[in-house]
Amino acid sequence: MISRRSFCKKSLLIAGGLAIPLSCLELFDPKRLLAEKDQKGPRWVFLVDTRKCVGCGFCVKGCKVENEVPYDANVTRTWVERYVVTNDGKTHIDSPKGARDGFPNKGIDIGHGKLEEIKDDDIDKAFFVPKLCNQCDNPPCVQVCPVGATYQTADGVVLVDRSWCIGCGYCIMGCPYGVRFFHPVFHVAEKCNFCYHRITKGMQTACVDSCAFGARRVGNLRDPEDPVTKVIMTERVNVLKEEYGTKPQVFYLGLSKEVK
Amino acid sequence: MVHGEAWTIKEFFTYPNEYIYWTIQIVMYPFMTGLVAGAFVLSSLYHVFGVKQLKGIARFSLVFSFALLPVAMLPLLMHLQQPLRGIEVMMTPHFTSAIAAFGIVFSTYGMIVASELWFVFRKHFVETALALKRVEGRTALQQGQYVLFSVLTLGAWDVSHEALEADERAVKKLAAAGIPVACFLHGYAGFIFGSVKANALWMTPLMPVIFICSAVVSGIALCILTYILTMEIRKQLARRHRLAHPELPSMEELKSAEAHVVAMTSRYLLMFMVAAITLELLDLIFRGYTAVKSWDILRSVIYERDFVNIFVIQYGLGNLVPFVLFMIPGLTIRRAAVGTMLVLVGVFMMRWNVVIGGQAFSSSFSGFMHYVLPIWPDSMETLKEGFFGAMIVAVVPFCIFYVLNKVMPVFKETH
Numbered sequence: 001m002i003s004r005r006s007f008c009k010k011s012l013l014i015a016g017g018l019a020i021p022l023s024c025l026e027l028f029d030p031k032r033l034l035a036e037k038d039q040k041g042p043r044w045v046f047l048v049d050t051r052k053c054v055g056c057g058f059c060v061k062g063c064k065v066e067n068e069v070p071y072d073a074n075v076t077r078t079w080v081e082r083y084v085v086t087n088d089g090k091t092h093i094d095s096p097k098g099a100r101d102g103f104p105n106k107g108i109d110i111g112h113g114k115l116e117e118i119k120d121d122d123i124d125k126a127f128f129v130p131k132l133c134n135q136c137d138n139p140p141c142v143q144v145c146p147v148g149a150t151y152q153t154a155d156g157v158v159l160v161d162r163s164w165c166i167g168c169g170y171c172i173m174g175c176p177y178g179v180r181f182f183h184p185v186f187h188v189a190e191k192c193n194f195c196y197h198r199i200t201k202g203m204q205t206a207c208v209d210s211c212a213f214g215a216r217r218v219g220n221l222r223d224p225e226d227p228v229t230k231v232i233m234t235e236r237v238n239v240l241k242e243e244y245g246t247k248p249q250v251f252y253l254g255l256s257k258e259v260k
Numbered sequence: 261m262v263h264g265e266a267w268t269i270k271e272f273f274t275y276p277n278e279y280i281y282w283t284i285q286i287v288m289y290p291f292m293t294g295l296v297a298g299a300f301v302l303s304s305l306y307h308v309f310g311v312k313q314l315k316g317i318a319r320f321s322l323v324f325s326f327a328l329l330p331v332a333m334l335p336l337l338m339h340l341q342q343p344l345r346g347i348e349v350m351m352t353p354h355f356t357s358a359i360a361a362f363g364i365v366f367s368t369y370g371m372i373v374a375s376e377l378w379f380v381f382r383k384h385f386v387e388t389a390l391a392l393k394r395v396e397g398r399t400a401l402q403q404g405q406y407v408l409f410s411v412l413t414l415g416a417w418d419v420s421h422e423a424l425e426a427d428e429r430a431v432k433k434l435a436a437a438g439i440p441v442a443c444f445l446h447g448y449a450g451f452i453f454g455s456v457k458a459n460a461l462w463m464t465p466l467m468p469v470i471f472i473c474s475a476v477v478s479g480i481a482l483c484i485l486t487y488i489l490t491m492e493i494r495k496q497l498a499r500r501h502r503l504a505h506p507e508l509p510s511m512e513e514l515k516s517a518e519a520h521v522v523a524m525t526s527r528y529l530l531m532f533m534v535a536a537i538t539l540e541l542l543d544l545i546f547r548g549y550t551a552v553k554s555w556d557i558l559r560s561v562i563y564e565r566d567f568v569n570i571f572v573i574q575y576g577l578g579n580l581v582p583f584v585l586f587m588i589p590g591l592t593i594r595r596a597a598v599g600t601m602l603v604l605v606g607v608f609m610m611r612w613n614v615v616i617g618g619q620a621f622s623s624s625f626s627g628f629m630h631y632v633l634p635i636w637p638d639s640m641e642t643l644k645e646g647f648f649g650a651m652i653v654a655v656v657p658f659c660i661f662y663v664l665n666k667v668m669p670v671f672k673e674t675h
């Protein structure tokens with residue numbers, strides 16, 4: 001009869017032995033290797049011209065309708081921030097309902113349902129900044145997802161698998177840009193995906209289509225002839241919160257130091 | 261209503277999607293894992309380092325650690341938006357994620373504790389099974405017990421002196437292997453927070469160490485407290501049963517054993533408390549001294565908005581007062597009970613201030629969010645992530661401990 005000691009030893013050995021070939025399946029996934037090498041496809045990027053944005057919020061509306069984010073829910077895939085810098089050196093920022101209805105009030109929304117009135121004479125400068133997921137090249141949201149429900153495609157877009165997300169919220173915590181939220185209907189992590197279903201068919205994103213002022217554009221960084229790429233390569237563009245090392249791929253024209 | 265809206269109040273500018281997403285359950289999670297790790301370390305002090313005086317509490321804390329183990333997962337599960345998919349963390353782990361690796365450490369640790377318990381209680385299993393076997397005409401209950409204990413022996417019926425010695429050696433080895441795993445288990449909980457670079461309060465390599473130290477503190481404190489409580493109950497029982505069973509230990513014997521164990525254990529508690537507070541203060545001073553970009557908003561959270569939570573409750577009531585209580589010579593049981601309770605409050609508040617305080621400010625650094633703990637639930641969400649959800653998590657380990665104690669009596673002398 002096999003002794004208990006040798007039984008334990010042998011079963012450990014077998015379990016360990018099995019683990020090695022199993023881990024190879026993961027290490028040598030040919031599809032993944034191909035995707036990593038495949039540099040020919042597009043690399044989607046976004047260009048925001050803050051000088052052109054008027055804060056109408058049509059993009060926010062368009063996005064909500066296109067991507068089935070409940071219209072009245074206080075979350076949104078993209079939003080517009082208003083910055084008002086006064087001559088006492090203070091910056092006042094707000095984005096009521098993500099600017100879904102634009103900025104109907106002159107006063108700045110400071111929470112608790114209160115508005116802060118600012119006199120015209122006190123204002124040094126004021127401008128609008130649209131925000132959306134940066135489809136980071138080094139996305140912390142992908143890094144922290146415990147089940148791999150958030151992943152990055154070969155063309156650079158970060159997607160969430162709604163059938164796989166367990167709803168832990170780690171990615172929401174990990175994103176320095178606060179773009180992620182829980183979808184009120186599906187109860188999984190949600191965020192902007194550059195309208196992946198549209199751009200991969202050669203269309204524009206919903207927000208780009210809704211913007212009457214040309215403040216938003218989407219492009220392919222691997223195509224030197226792409227007008228967006230040309231701007232990014234030749235003009236003075238900036239990105240948000242570069243210090244986190246996320247390598248954001250949404251580029252801004254006319255970004256000001258007040259922008260958070 | 262979207263997730264988080266029910267309990268978040270915003271002030272000034274926060275990004276539109278920002279809410280307090282990690283609620284009281286995520287406070288309970290490191291608190292409970294901390295208790296698991298701490299209780300285990302306490303039991304190992306006896307098993308590995310041979311601190312003889314802790315013998316009375318060692319077995320107790322080992323079983324308690326095991327009872328707490330499943331509960332460490334419970335808050336995570338209750339917090340998930342898709343709880344039914346929770347098992348995917350084990351089935352399809354994504355190894356760059358701290359939570360995924362946690363699942364593996366957690367199960368390894370669970371197996372270590374289970375096997376250690378088995379070696380400790382094997383003799384008891386065998387003896388009980390044999391005793392039941394001899395009983396003629398077993399009742400259904402006895403038959404059930406007989407089957408249970410026979411299965412628990414796993415076929416190892418040998419209780420000769422050599423076999424028991426071998427058991428003892430195995431316990432020692434497992435306990436030694438368990439210490440790093442227990443520390444890792446909890447260090448990892450700290451790492452989950454410390455590695456979130458998007459959060460200015462969490463982002464520090466000290467986080468895992470701070471978590472381990474306070475985990476040991478809370479584990480020891482809870483063991484002392486529960487030990488005192490169970491001993492009280494035993495004393496009352498002893499008073500009642502002694503007439504019928506004179507072989508039971510007397511009230512006085514129990515009392516002196518208790519006082520001795522409590523005094524000894526609280527010395528270790530003090531030691532770990534000093535380490536924990538030193539590290540926390542070091543972190544605080546370092547942040548203020550280097551004053552990077554985020555310090556402005558951190559300072560207003562730490563010194564203004566959360567002042568009462570951090571300095572009054574956590575450091576004052578949870579650290580300073582119990583410290584003084586334990587330092588005054590001639591420690592009484594009652595004083596120890598009050599002290600350990602306060603220590604537990606302090607450690608809980610430390611978790612609270614890290615988890616909730618870390619989300620109290622917007623990542624835009626220009627606004628704040630307040631967490632209003634839902635007390636009376638009006639939906640599944642506010643039930644799960646509110647006061648009652650946390651209470652469930654707090655009560656379950658004691659129920660499990662009660663059941664475990666039936667199978668593995670922590671107070672019975674076996675070896």
Ligand code: SF4
Binds near residue numbers: 136158246
């Ligand atoms: S912006 Fe946030 S959600 Fe988008 S890819 Fe970067 S880290 Fe992820």
Ligand code: SF4
Binds near residue numbers: 167171
């Ligand atoms: S919420 Fe979903 S997508 Fe985000 S980290 Fe958790 S499992 Fe991944």
